[in-house]
Amino acid sequence: MPAVRVLYGTRDKYEIHPAAVREIESIFGIRWSDILWDGNVQVPDLPEDNKLKEDLSGILDRDKISLDPESRLIHSFGLSSIEIAGLKAGRYPEIVDAVVEPEAKDLHGLIAFLKSRKIHSIIYGGGTSVNGSLLYKRKGLTIAISTDRLKEYRVVDNIAIVGSGWKGGELEKKLNESGLTAGHFPESMLASTVGGWVATKAAGQESNYYGSIEDRTIGAVLVRSDGIIRDTISPRESSGLMAKDIALGSEGRYGVITEVALKVQSLPKKRFYRAFILKDFESGIDYMRKLDGIPAVVRLSDAEETGFALNNNEESFGIRYVRSRIRSMGFEKPCLIIMIDNDQDRIVKPPRSISLGRSPAVTWERDRYERPCLGNELWKRGIIPDTLETSAIWDNMAILHSTTLSEFDRIRVERGFRGFIMSHISHVYDQGACIYFTFAIMSGNEIEDLSAVREAILNNFITQGSPVTHHHGPGTLMRKYVEKNRIAMQALLMDPIFSEVE
Amino acid sequence: MPAVRVLYGTRDKYEIHPAAVREIESIFGIRWSDILWDGNVQVPDLPEDNKLKEDLSGILDRDKISLDPESRLIHSFGLSSIEIAGLKAGRYPEIVDAVVEPEAKDLHGLIAFLKSRKIHSIIYGGGTSVNGSLLYKRKGLTIAISTDRLKEYRVVDNIAIVGSGWKGGELEKKLNESGLTAGHFPESMLASTVGGWVATKAAGQESNYYGSIEDRTIGAVLVRSDGIIRDTISPRESSGLMAKDIALGSEGRYGVITEVALKVQSLPKKRFYRAFILKDFESGIDYMRKLDGIPAVVRLSDAEETGFALNNNEESFGIRYVRSRIRSMGFEKPCLIIMIDNDQDRIVKPPRSISLGRSPAVTWERDRYERPCLGNELWKRGIIPDTLETSAIWDNMAILHSTTLSEFDRIRVERGFRGFIMSHISHVYDQGACIYFTFAIMSGNEIEDLSAVREAILNNFITQGSPVTHHHGPGTLMRKYVEKNRIAMQALLMDPIFSEVE
Structure with a gap:
């Protein structure tokens, strides 16, 4: 039987520095050389529903339909640790009966079919959900709608109107070719999709400067089973809730986000990097809250994360010098802060701090999507x-x-x-x-x-x-912690095809 | 019978410069000295519903209930020209049966009562709607809920948590006492309320710098007939639609906004003003679209508005000099642009423009709420x-x-x-x-x-x-122009007490 990788990314190996390895070995009492799992799980034997296949073939080209077990498994889980641990233990989630990859033009017919057959549908973007967004309780036939073929692309007046299926890295690369950036850089950049960013109400690593996804989104097209809501492409409006307003944070429950109009802007010309060690976490909080201009990236590690970072970045940190400075300054719980910005003036040395130069921030940025x-x-x-x-x-x-x-x-x-x-x-x-x-x-x-x-x-x-x-986004795993009146309000917008009754 | 003023503001007279008066006289063929209307309308004779009065008295203190015709009329119209023209012509809108002014603590009981009696309710903030938000089709008893007593006020970490009944000018004054600003300055500042800003999805005159109301709003409390939705006071979250998300642009249909958590920040230390005359509107558009840093206020008048402004600001514009410069530059359709910002660097003289100095921008700001x-x-x-x-x-x-x-x-x-x-x-x-x-x-x-x-x-x-x-906001007057699938989606959130069936 074939196997499916259930870990993030395609990179098979991530180098960890020996000092960090020793730290992990000591905490967990393991030997780093002992590999217990390769990150793959077996694809279970799943019968194909021939009637469903036949019906879908009446709606979509054959190459847009998959009923093979591997595709179905791949489109049935996200990357929450709960899900990965379950898969590893052989506890499989509910697996969809088919995967379809419609183009925008196919959606009207597809949704009419799903509606008439009351087929529950899960919208699948990059599959990087960490909160169980792809999990569901089976009530009958369920299919996954992949957004992979939704790849509209046009740019007008600093607005990129893009299909929701664009992966972040691909889109950013394409925009960069025109000297533009979308300004949204989540850690999942290489795998997550524009539709996923909107559906989870994501924030990128440079949100301090560019804003979060709601600040970058001009409009959206939301295809619901009761109709299409297509936002006007205009800088702003106040004509009541727009498609984008309900798409943001919708987690696939209110319809398929097919297009998103994103603000784009010129790529920055310069880039400045700095890192410092502060006395403790509280000093770092105090520094951050008093910032006048907030750098695009400003990231304060607590003492524990700083300890790990020092162990895992010996070369780039000039570690011996740093450790001696930490001792001489009397920092008992030293904390690392890194800053990156396009404007040097926004990077101000914190009081009573040890400068680490550029390197830790440069390293952080280099590995930002691989971490x-x-x-x-x-x-x-x-x-x-x-x-x-x-x-x-x-x-x-x-x-x-x-x-x-x-x-x-x-x-x-x-x-x-x-x-x-x-x-x-x-x-x-x-x-x-x-x-x-x-x-x-x-x-x-x-x-x-x-x-x-x-x-x-x-x-x-x-x-x-x-x-x-x-x-x-709360996904299915954290939904129970969200206040119940809020959930009840959210439920009013649910599309029966895309939502489970709570 | 008493009369009620149906025009904006309390200022009885607004001085217009003689040259502008002559321009208006010539366009309309009138004599400025002929006053045809004083801006008041008679309060009609309206019977009081004693049963309703009695019932409301069981819920609210007597001084929070008004059934007198004057109060009821005042709370039954906004300031759209359609409404004012109607009132002037004796075409009265539907007038509410009572006006109540609950405190926050009264709302639970009040709404339970309204729900049990199926009484339709209109939420009344500053009464400055220009799109008929207060108009309704009578289906039975209707009351107006004034937000005037919703005056919570506390500030924590650059967040002002305020009752929705605060009028803009009052709130800003209070914040200014602590060196803070809410950064929201609509023309209606002196009369409109925080709740109204959110409900209409307003934008202030300095939105270029501070953002619009959605950018200033951290959270809200929305009291619906099916429960209260109270947003967490945190800088940002992604747990699906929040109370603030549906409150923004809700126009009173989804419940009563009782509290709003607004971003506040330190008052700017400096202020810079400049005005210029450009060749024509297209040059102005071209200048604006290429702006690198957009000033807090940048306002380009077309040739028609510029002509009126020149006539109406003779003293402050040094008008003879300006007119001769316009002629010598060969500007046939000259356009005025004013700019205001807290940072001088963001005010850049447009190419091929005539500088008017500070005065037109200073004058504009001085009169911003009176215009x-x-x-x-x-x-x-x-x-x-x-x-x-x-x-x-x-x-x-x-x-x-x-x-x-x-x-x-x-x-x-x-x-x-x-x-x-x-x-x-x-x-x-x-x-x-x-x-x-x-x-x-x-x-x-x-x-x-x-x-x-x-x-x-x-x-x-x-x-x-x-x-x-x-x-x-589209109000009732422009709702028919909003795309129907969008209206249908918005209707899913409607609270039966506060919404009319479409």
């Missing part, structure tokens, strides 16, 4: 990596950080598994920032322990007055 | 002023402008009334801008001719690919 592959190396060694992110106002930031770390440790000790948690702040606003927690566990009860950790962290976010996600 | 009162002077003399605004991408701007002027003239000639139209561009984006048309007519068939002109202009907006409004 998720670091997690793959953990998966292969029996460790489950995961992340959760939220946002907080400045007043709440330090307490949110410390309580989240405590909650992780409480659960770890209670349930008796090995693990670590570290954090960074990025996506900075005058009001507060996004805070990102990266954690990893190794356990004999992987899914249960992972679920318990996630539950504790998410409940802590809510207790601290923060949302469950800053830029990933 | 609507100029229209009052026309109303009093039998002339109907009106405005319509839209937005367009740069490629479409010149044609949208010229065709709209032609459409106005076509209707004017066809129907045989006197009138003028003039225009300016403001709210500038990299993608295009808002374009604002101010027109006035004098006719024996006021409402019919006004409706015909509006119809022609709005249809032209749509033909040219533009929306029906950039920042006023």
Whole structure:
């Protein structure tokens, strides 16, 4: 039977520096050389529904229809750690009955067919959801609609009108050829799609400068089973909710986003990089909240993440010098901050900081789209990596950080598994920032322990007055944490083809 | 019987310069000294519904309930020219049966009562709607819910959490006392409310710098008849549609906006003003679309508006010198551009332009909230002023402008009334801008001719690919021009208490 890769990206190996390897070996009691899993799972035996195939063939060209088990499996999971751990353990999700790849012109007929047959449909973009957006409860036939052939492309007046199926990296490359940028750079850039950015209400790594996806989106075309809503291409309007307004954060429930009109702008001419070590996380928070002009990228690692970064970047950090400076400055919980901007004036040396020069920021940028592959190396060694992110106002930031770390440790000790948690702040606003927690566990009860950790962290976010996600969308995994009146309001917009009854 | 003022603001008189007066006299064939109307209408005799009064008294303190005809009339119309012309002609709108002014704590009980009695409710903020938002078709009892007592106020981390009933000017003054600004400055500043800004999806005059209301709004509290949706106070989140997302542009249909969390920031320290005369409108468009940093205010008047401005600002413009310079430069259709910003570097002299110094921009800013009162002077003399605004991408701007002027003239000639139209561009984006048309007519068939002109202009907006409004909301008057699938989608969110069935 064929196998399917269930880890992020196509890169088979991500180099980790020996010092970081030793740190991981020590935390988890493993030997790095012991590879326990290759990241693939077997494709199960799945019968084909010939009637469905026949019916779809009446609507779409044959090459736009797949009923083979491999395609169906690939289009039935995202990259949440819960899903990957499940697949690894042989717990498969519900698998769709077919995958279709319509062009824009096919959608009207396809949706009429789905509507008449009451076939539940999942919209599939880049497949990089980390919150279970592709999971569903089977009620009958279900198909996946891939946006892969939705590739409209035209540019007018600093607006790129693009098909939702464009992958970020491809689109950016195409825009760059005309000297333009879309200004949206999520870590998933190489795999995620424009439609996915809108559907999850994503934020890119340079959102401080370019804004998040809602700030970049002029309009959208949303194909619903009750009609097409096509936004006017104009700089702004106030004629009530637009297609883009409900498409943003819709997670596929309100219809298919087929086109998005994105703001584009000239590529910056210059680029400046700086990194510093600060006394501690609180000093970093204090520095960030007082920033006058916020750099495009400003990223503060907590002491734990800084420790790992120092171990994993020995060459680029001039590590011995840095460690001696940290000692001489008396920094007991040193924290790394990196900054990148197109304007040198926006990069201001923090008070009482150790300058690391350009290199850590340059390295960070060089690896920005590959870093998720670091997690793959953990998966292969029996460790489950995961992340959760939220946002907080400045007043709440330090307490949110410390309580989240405590909650992780409480659960770890209670349930008796090995693990670590570290954090960074990025996506900075005058009001507060996004805070990102990266954690990893190794356990004999992987899914249960992972679920318990996630539950504790998410409940802590809510207790601290923060949302469950800053830029990933709640998906199916975090929906239960969203306030119920809000969910009820959202449900009013659901398209019966694309939504499950709650 | 008492009378009620149906014109904007409280200012009884707005001084117009003699040269501008002569221009208006000549266009309309009137004598400025002949006042035909004082701007007031009689309050009709309206019986009180004692049962309703009794029932409301069980829910609210007596001083929060008004059934007197004057209050009821005041809360039953907005300031669209269609409404004012109707009132002037004795065609009264549907008048509400009661006005209530709940505090936040009263809303739960009030809405339960309205729901149980199926009483239709209109939410009343500043009453400055120019698109008939307060008009409704009577189906039974209807009350107006004034937001006047919703005055929460607290500030944390550059977020002001404020009741929706705050009037713009009052709120800004209060924020200014702490050195802060909300950055939202609509022309209606002194009368419109925060709730109204959100409900109409407004844009302030300095939106180039501060963004429009959607860019300033962190969250909202929306009280619906099926529950309260209270957004988390955090810098950003992606947990699907929030209360603020549906509140923006909701025009009172989806529930009562009781609180809004607005971004606030430090008041600017400096302020720079410049004005120039350009060769023609196209040169101005070309200048604006190529702007690198867009000033907070950049406002380009077309030749018609410039002519009126020159006449109406003789002193401040040093008019003789300007006219001679215009002649010597050979500008046949000279256009005024004013710019205001907190950063001098963003104000760049346009090529081939005549500098007018600071004064026209300073004057514009000084009168920014009083200028609507100029229209009052026309109303009093039998002339109907009106405005319509839209937005367009740069490629479409010149044609949208010229065709709209032609459409106005076509209707004017066809129907045989006197009138003028003039225009300016403001709210500038990299993608295009808002374009604002101010027109006035004098006719024996006021409402019919006004409706015909509006119809022609709005249809032209749509033909040219533009929306029906950039920042006023479609209200009831322009809703029919909004695309029907979009209206159907919007209808899914309607709260039965606050919405009419379409």
